[in-house]
Amino acid sequence: MADHPRIAVVVVAGGKGERAAGADTVPKQYRPLAGQPVLARTLSGFLAQDRIERVLPVIGADHASQYASLGLAHPRLMPPVTGGGTRQSSTLAGLDALASDPPDIVLIHDGARPFIEPDVIANVIAALDDADGALPVTLVTDTIKRSLDGKTVGGTEDRTQLFAAQTPQGFRFGAIYDAHRRAIAYSDSFTDDAAIAEWAHLRVALAEGSTRNIKITLAQDFARAERMIEGETPMETRTGLGYDVHAFEDGDHVILGNIKIPHTARLKGHSDADVVLHALSDALYGALADGDIGKHFPPSDMQWKGADSSIFLEHAAGLVHQRGGRIVHLDTTIVCEHPRIGPHVESMRTRIAEIVSISPSRVAVKATTSERLGFIGREEGIAAHAIATIELPRSD
Incomplete structure (x- = not known):
């Protein structure tokens, strides 16, 4: 890999966020978090990293006005592209938009993870030195039980072999773009890009993630995120x-x-x-x-x-x-x-x-x-x- 690879980020933010909605009809990525919309925080985290050349948001088909209301302007922030009906198709739309001027590395990130840290980005990029992809993870500390019927315990997993996956997931652009284009003809139900890489027999290395790198999924996650912000900045x-x-x-x-x-x-x-x-x-x-x-x-x-x-x-x-x-x-x-x-x-x-x-x-x-x-x-x-x-x- 080049000493100074060209790095682009695809931020997938096309979902409706229904599990986090509660009484709110605004998609979670546009809801304020300590006064700043979630997606604005996420994009700003990448734009603050000088080594990242481009940041591309992928938004929902009916989110244009909500995205515009963020008021974001930055020379490395690309105009948003419209995603599809699934996360997988939305990611492919983002990769398609980069393909005419492909980067060496693409990082693919969930728009609802606003606490991206420079160390996690660096860990993912470093892990790509000898792999096609890199997945930031954290250790699973709870004992994990398996159930066959959803009512009774059927076994205990070996947690030393288990990791919680996060984003941004990093890849050599050509490898993951080819895998995505082939995978969409097979299925559109892959839940993350590392799963597509696995399906395509790419080598995906593990990188150290962060316990702060939470994904806002449920309504109560907003309260947790607010507390995290209150503790970090006067x-x-x-x-x-x-x-x-x-x-x-x-x-x-x-x-x-x-x-x-x-x-x-x-x-x-x-x-x-x-x-x-x-x-x-x-x-x-x-x-x-x-x-x-x-x-x-x-x-x-x-x-x-x-x-x-x-x-x-x-x-x-x-x-x-x-x-x-x-x-x-x-x-x-x-x-x-x-x-x-x-x-x-x-x-x-x-x-x-x-x-x-x-x-x-x-x-x-x-x-x-x-x-x-x-x-x-x-x-x-x-x-x-x-x-x-x-x-x-x-x-x-």
Whole structure:
């Protein structure tokens, strides 16, 4: 193998995550973990490794908007490809996407394993020096029983010969790509890539894994993962203040909190003039000490004319996630005489939560009037105030 092999990573993240769902309908890879979506944490772990040339996410057919909401941007992060109906077919889709410019080594990783460690990556790559594949494993410490009927003990396994398999599983690209293409014609039910390598009679070496490298599978795994994160990085709490105001002009609806509300006028602005999302975006930028909407989306740039303001809020939330932080709470107050806001509050809370990937229980939307005073009292426009509370890793 070359001294500096070209290494690519395929992160398989196309599943629905139903076992981890509980009452949540969001796939587990997009659910927040200490404020940062699981998949964002996973991808960031590989992008932090300079020796990795490319990172390719494989997502579900209906996950495009959820992936976009992660707000990830990195020169070594490839655009996502759409996977198939099984993990095996999704992995093959990722390998297909790399085949036109094949790497020397490909690492294949579960998107729901967000605690990837540099040592595990290094162990897998090193094990490929004299093997076609490498599988990170941990020792099985519990006594393992076998049952033939699911009710009674039928035997005891020799745990010294048993290992728990993890990812990333590493392979010489040509060998595993050929094995995958042949295996899909035989079966699409292989549960990991090492099993396909075994079926193809490739030599797979064992590499040392990590007990921290857990896969989020069940709902209770989120609580365990949260505890792991709390113990590893000291966090600081920050708050940011946002304010926005727009005048009325001729129209028949307003957009507030990304919800269309019938009205006798519309709000005038360069984008869709959503004062709620603008105020929330500026509150997040303020908490990050990173300017305002005008800095990131200049009104002089015509590409933002008429833009959906969810773009701005997604970007602000993405910056929080990229810095390893989490959004703790968003609070906004809408000030207007009309239209009536109360009937739309819950829809706004739900939509704002979706945009920034947090629970609606962390979003407050309130409304008040100006008691007929000033430009708002004269029904010339609408204003919104917002406060964002976030946690960021302590940097000092």
